[in-house]
Amino acid sequence: MTETPPTLTALTAYLLSRTGKAARERVTARLASEGMRMWHMAVLAALADFGPHSQRELSARLNIDPSDVTKVLDELAALGRIERAPDPGDRRRRVVTLNDEGAAALRRLDAQARAIQDDLLAPLDPAERRQLHDMLTRLFVHLYGGERENRG
Numbered sequence: 206m207t208e209t210p211p212t213l214t215a216l217t218a219y220l221l222s223r224t225g226k227a228a229r230e231r232v233t234a235r236l237a238s239e240g241m242r243m244w245h246m247a248v249l250a251a252l253a254d255f256g257p258h259s260q261r262e263l264s265a266r267l268n269i270d271p272s273d274v275t276k277v278l279d280e281l282a283a284l285g286r287i288e289r290a291p292d293p294g295d296r297r298r299r300v301v302t303l304n305d306e307g308a309a310a311l312r313r314l315d316a317q318a319r320a321i322q323d324d325l326l327a328p329l330d331p332a333e334r335r336q337l338h339d340m341l342t343r344l345f346v347h348l349y350g351g352e353r354e355n356r357g
Contacts, residue, residue, distance in 0.1 A: 224325075231321045236314060240284065244269060244277045246318075249286065249311040252303035259298045286310050 213219045229243070236242055247267050252258065258266065264274045278301060281287045286307030292298040303311070326334050 228321070228325055231325070232318050235317045235321060239310070239314065239317075241310070241314065242277075244273070245281055245286075246311065246314050248274075248277055248281060248301075249303060249307050249314070252287065252301060253308060253311055257300050257302045259292065259300060261298070263301060281307065284310075 233243060236246060244267070247269075248263060251263060251266055255266070260274050260278060261271065263269070263278075264271045267274070269277070278287065278289065282289060284306075286304065288302045288304050289299045290302070292300045326337070329337065
């Protein structure tokens, strides 16, 4: 009795949800083996891709509650992966910067996430993978707006 009801598998939203859950569980487990969580990787990626941010900017960019950003940043600082310093233009603000250890950690995590992605997408050939990525990017932009991401 392990067969999924066809009524559910006929729903693309159901398939996306289950596939996304499997992907997230695998990535989360791999991150945990490094003492990291998905929000840690998200902050490191934002800093690597867009440069230094204030805590408020990180909160807005990643859609994380400001108090949760503070906790994530405290954890990353304790791991030695970011630097926080007063903003020279506004001493009430703190600027968060990715340091060398954080950049190295992000490279490791990205490589591991891509290996998991390759395993998940094994049934698809390279053209199908690109097509899936392009379609999901269009859906992502439709739902969340913003710029297209083309790293694949």
